[in-house]
Amino acid sequence: MKLIFDVGRYVLFMRNMFSKPERLKVYIQRTFDEMVAIGIGSLPIVAIISFFVGAVTTVQTAYQLVSGFIAKSVIGTVVSDSTLLELAPTITCLVLAGKVGSHIASEIGTMKVSEQVDALEVMGINSAGYLALPKIVAGLFMIPCLIIIANFLGIGGGLIAGKYSGILTPEQFIIGARDTFKFYTVFISLVKATVFSFLITSISSFEGYYTSGGALEVGEASTRAVVRSCVMILVFDFLIAKVLL
Amino acid sequence: MIELVNVNKSFNGKQVLFDINAIFHKGKTNLVIGASGGGKSVMLKCMVGLFKPDSGQILYDNRDFVNLSYEEVRGIRREIGMLFQGTALFDSLSVEDNIGFPLKMFSKMSAEERLDRVNFCLKRVNLENVNKKFPSELSGGMKKRVGIARAIALPINYLFCDEPNSGLDPLTARVIDNLLHDITHEFNITTIINSHDMKTVYDIGENIVFMHQGRVFWEGPKEEIRAGRSDKPELDRFIHASFIE
Numbered sequence: 387m388k389l390i391f392d393v394g395r396y397v398l399f400m401r402n403m404f405s406k407p408e409r410l411k412v413y414i415q416r417t418f419d420e421m422v423a424i425g426i427g428s429l430p431i432v433a434i435i436s437f438f439v440g441a442v443t444t445v446q447t448a449y450q451l452v453s454g455f456i457a458k459s460v461i462g463t464v465v466s467d468s469t470l471l472e473l474a475p476t477i478t479c480l481v482l483a484g485k486v487g488s489h490i491a492s493e494i495g496t497m498k499v500s501e502q503v504d505a506l507e508v509m510g511i512n513s514a515g516y517l518a519l520p521k522i523v524a525g526l527f528m529i530p531c532l533i534i535i536a537n538f539l540g541i542g543g544g545l546i547a548g549k550y551s552g553i554l555t556p557e558q559f560i561i562g563a564r565d566t567f568k569f570y571t572v573f574i575s576l577v578k579a580t581v582f583s584f585l586i587t588s589i590s591s592f593e594g595y596y597t598s599g600g601a602l603e604v605g606e607a608s609t610r611a612v613v614r615s616c617v618m619i620l621v622f623d624f625l626i627a628k629v630l631l
Numbered sequence: 632m633i634e635l636v637n638v639n640k641s642f643n644g645k646q647v648l649f650d651i652n653a654i655f656h657k658g659k660t661n662l663v664i665g666a667s668g669g670g671k672s673v674m675l676k677c678m679v680g681l682f683k684p685d686s687g688q689i690l691y692d693n694r695d696f697v698n699l700s701y702e703e704v705r706g707i708r709r710e711i712g713m714l715f716q717g718t719a720l721f722d723s724l725s726v727e728d729n730i731g732f733p734l735k736m737f738s739k740m741s742a743e744e745r746l747d748r749v750n751f752c753l754k755r756v757n758l759e760n761v762n763k764k765f766p767s768e769l770s771g772g773m774k775k776r777v778g779i780a781r782a783i784a785l786p787i788n789y790l791f792c793d794e795p796n797s798g799l800d801p802l803t804a805r806v807i808d809n810l811l812h813d814i815t816h817e818f819n820i821t822t823i824i825n826s827h828d829m830k831t832v833y834d835i836g837e838n839i840v841f842m843h844q845g846r847v848f849w850e851g852p853k854e855e856i857r858a859g860r861s862d863k864p865e866l867d868r869f870i871h872a873s874f875i876e
Contacts, residue, residue, distance in 0.1 A: 501719035510708035
């Protein structure tokens, strides 16, 4: 029953958000500010994680390929395909659900419990639209950009790890990566990034917006935002894979 | 003028406002007094549209706020200024940006004109040279004054204040009281103040509404309270308790 109530409230929240902006210029300015916060602010953690995930995938794939009959370039194939299809979009978005999602939920939640959201409403501003819409639009632009960077860094990390741990040469890695490369996998990667970015920003905004109480409840809303975003990312990860592959 | 006609409100089956009838006059400081839990804040939030009454009418100069469309409600809200109990200043904005916020959203003023208006409002509440400070850098009394400055930034017709003296020392409380009284007469607006403070009632109250257990028990000028002509033991107890404190 609670689930149905929450889903219904989420749908209404989404509907309320899309009303005519009071001042488009202010919304655009806020969207750029959020793009900087979400995009530039998340770049270091995304870069570190994607590089090392790519590197670890190379080492572990090499460990599992014990047969001498399998060409070493297969490692490049496995690393590049798994990075594009799964590791870069999913792992990166799970991390972003923690970083960006908790930030959004706690920011809006704090505004809610300190009556700042009420102040917006009393002024005649659509608070859901003003607070959440710029974050969602910024996420839809910036998270796919971060995933593109994560794709490059993941594959680059795999290549560098292969070279410096003596598993395979960069040439072998590149031959393997190019051998089965299809643009369709990049397309799927971007579809996942777009869907996941919407889930992270909208669920976190929703959780923050419906916070009531005090500091404890803001913390709970933040945790709930991360958990629900992660679960929904995994559910949609499966659905997208099932539909598009 | 604002008129409440048979306003009822309940939460989860528990009724908190019972057939509220009251008139708040233009150009006067209308005080709503009563013990905590008596329904003052709920009534105020119904009046500004943060809660929707179960039944009844809230008439803003004969415009029924309850039964208007969302867009029409937003229109009336632009004529409303509100000082929240916790001030509800936007943490992420400076004093200047807080006061300029409604101007930025709803007026076509240039940046210079906005700054002039912000400085006028700051001067009106006896605050100067705090433009670039953030709310966290201000004292309680200064925050209240910035809250009032933000409330009057746009030309308003109605001013709502929820416990404007809470958390303030007696001297600062009197400064805020006098400020609200002066602004009411200067701009000829309908001011409604929720208060526990009998000193406020005697200093600036012009029309008093006493609420007890979700009902309006008494309404009239402060002179009748002073003369002991209220004829309501609940009100007498409230006044007596205030003086003991």
